[in-house]
Amino acid sequence: MCGIFCQLTLSPAHFEWDKTVYEHLKRRGPSWSQDLTVTGRDPCYQCLFSAHVLHMRGVLTPQPLQDNIGNVLVWNGEIFGGLPVKSSENDTVVVSQSLLSCSSPSEILSVLSSVRGPWGFVYYQKAGDYLWFGRDFFGRRSLLWKFDAGVLTLTSVAAQDPGLDQLSWQEVPAVGVYRIDLKAATEAGHVTFEVYPWATSCSDTILESAPSGCTAMMNQSGLVLPSPVCPLNMSIPKSSNETEAQSNSDSSAIDLQQLLESKEGNYEVSRLIDVLSEALRRRVQSLPIEDEAANNDQARIALLFSGGIDSMILAVLADRHIPAHQPIDLLNVAFKLQEPKKQKDSANNVKKHKNKPNDNNTGGAGSRTFSPFDVPDRITGRAGLKELQDLNPERRWNFVEINITQEELHKMRQERIGHLVHPLDTVLDDSIGCALWFAARGTGFITDDKDQRPFSSSAKVVLTGIGADEQLAGYSRHRVRFKTSGHEGLIQELAMELGRISSRNLGRDDRVIGDHGKEARFPFLDEDVVSHLNSLPVWEKADLSLPRGVGEKLLLRLTARRLGLRQSAVLPKRAMQFGSRIAKMENSREKASDKCSRLLTG
Incomplete structure (x- = not known):
């Protein structure tokens, strides 16, 4: 598990950490902390990545993890199936290597949808200047977003500031995977998310979910992530016969x-x-x-x-x-x-007459004094x-x-x-x-x-x-x-x-x-x-x-x-x-x- 963070600005800018957010991230990942900045040359943008690793699998792998061609991954997840991970391997490395071989959105979606287990991630794809991010089908890992003064922030955990608008932070909806075309965003001066939804997600909910100041649109290729679980059985019993053998029973x-x-x-x-x-x-x-x-x-x-x-x-x-x-x-x-008044008044008498030890291994009221x-x-x-x-x-x-x-x-x-x-x-x-x-x-x-x-x-x-x-x-x-x-x-x-x-x-x-x-x-x-x-x-x-x-x-x-x-x-x-x-x-x-x-x- 990790605390992951990414801040996207459409032009290089000086960054100062919110100390509270940094401490929250670091507590999530006490095994390793590291920052990495990626700056686009043409067009000009800046992505600051920060990762704080809780070592759980294989060899300790520092994050952000940058591969040999410049892609960057911050991964907060566990692979329990779908992609093969040996006992000696780290799942972050496995995901990074799998994404490295992808050249199209459909291939990236294929990798992500094959993972069985919880995940939240941000991935910078250098070829094409894309930023991908999202959560697993059930949203078992936290990912928050905020867009403020032209800056998009993605983080595992945030911090309150009672003096500021508390509606600014939102949970990234676990409805699919998102992609930002950094070239297009820089040229337009506006952040647009392309959404690649889970096949069962509601499109109206997705398009309404973008933070204020950003735009969400369905991907033009019509690609979706296949659901990792089968649909809910909607069968209705034809009569009460299916359950009548279980009726009139007592709770025993x-x-x-x-x-x-x-x-x-x-x-x-x-x-x-x-x-x-x-x-x-x-x-x-x-x-x-x-x-x-x-x-x-x-x-x-x-x-x-x-x-x-x-x-x-x-x-x-x-x-x-x-x-x-x-x-x-x-x-x-x-x-x-709060101790009941009656218990308080009679506490001394109970001790005198019963004189029984406080047995912490039983739940019987008769064998325990009030706790x-x-x-x-x-x-x-x-x-x-x-x-x-x-x-x-x-x-x-x-x-x-x-x-x-x-x-x-x-x-x-x-x-x-x-x-x-x-x-x-x-x-x-x-x-x-x-x-x-x-x-x-x-x-x-x-x-x-x-x-x-x-x-x-x-x-x-x-x-x-x-x-x-x-x-x-x-x-x-x-x-x-x-x-x-x-x-x-x-x-x-x-x-x-x-x-x-x-x-x-x-x-x-x-x-x-x-x-x-x-x-x-x-x-x-x-x-x-x-x-x-x-x-x-x-x-x-x-x-x-x-x-x-x-x-x-x-x-x-x-x-x-x-x-x-x-x-x-x-x-x-x-x-x-x-x-x-x-x-x-x-x-x-x-x-x-x-x-x-x-x-x-x-």
Whole structure:
């Protein structure tokens, strides 16, 4: 992973770094930092490239990477398939060499569309004076743009300035790849983007997406990038027969086991385990070579962990592919609760009569004194830890309790997180952005033999379960849509969810997690996983006529049961902002979609 930056001016100009932006970029890539300036002679333009590398694959490769004929690449991505990358190779080098052999736009598009994995990039093609840039199909890597005073800036992360127009920074829409003809732009004194869209993108949205002062136009050749995933199955059940065998069930592991025993369910569950397990293998084994000889007491993989079904399944499947002697860090974040008055008044009596130790390995209310960090995700996290320990007692599972006070939240939001979430600005962005930032930092406590000790996760890779709810109808709004519009409405809702995940979630999440010099990886958004889930009719993925804790993400719950999970397989969905209790910390009645004044720094 990297922090990448490019500034295009249509005439050579003096450049001064925004120190905040530079520091944000450098934190994303602590392994190497370097700048490179390219100046066109005829016509006259200037491109300043800056790259800050987090070394993840093969030999450390400095960026910006300039090839032997003068092309320049800044690449923030991971190749998990499509282009062959040997274990000793660096994927930036592979992409650069592949692009070097391209002489036409169609060949460049062929290279980019073949990559399976997340990417954001900027590429200067010296022959023809072109500047290419864009994000992958799902937008799993952040790229922002701004056009101001004739200068176009592209960057992984920006910075807020409350005194300036906050609408200037925007996320580059993950609708395709963009190309600027530098000759034409210099002659006209105006920047025009040629858009090469993904085949499934909406052209009207693309052409309206250019920053103020620039123009977007579809490429004249009519070229598109083929979609890396198959289309969503839009089938509607002919009758209720397809799901009637699953009706009238209670939310219990027994019911899930009964469903699992059906022949069709067996096949779909087995297939999902296969594709998801392979997605995990790619993501937990693509790591720096020199780390293999590092201290085996330190985990190389961490997981955002609530004990819910998504994180539990990722933990179980990751366990298959990580060497048995290496620990796995389970990052569990909690924001401090206010102690109930009743609890305060009777605290001394409770201690006198019960006199029980504070057992940090159980979630039972009767065996624990009150802790202000016993939020719902902490309780289910401990229960999930116990399930994982039962499944593999030989593995060292580091359950990292990350406890955040209101004072620290306010401080870090102002100093760092507000800049990273920007240009998104809602209450929801604030809640999730802050929770992710503290969780990914991985600084907290672990418990050994009932003794707590400080702990900080050193893992460079952070696995996250985003994408499961969007594809398998995990949100409460999916139930509402199903109730009002049936399967047809539910399918439309799921299509919208995946279509907007780049602008709603992934750019923000990449900026926030990457701020710690760590790389977010998204197994549920692996192209093969998405294609498999897209191919299934909606009633095989979810049955929202069933109760909460069973019907939503039904296929995933059956998968959890097959993998040996029980309690976590029937937990209802609980959003991170509620499970961690950050949503309660500000003590306000604001809506998730409201603009959040707390995100303004300064």
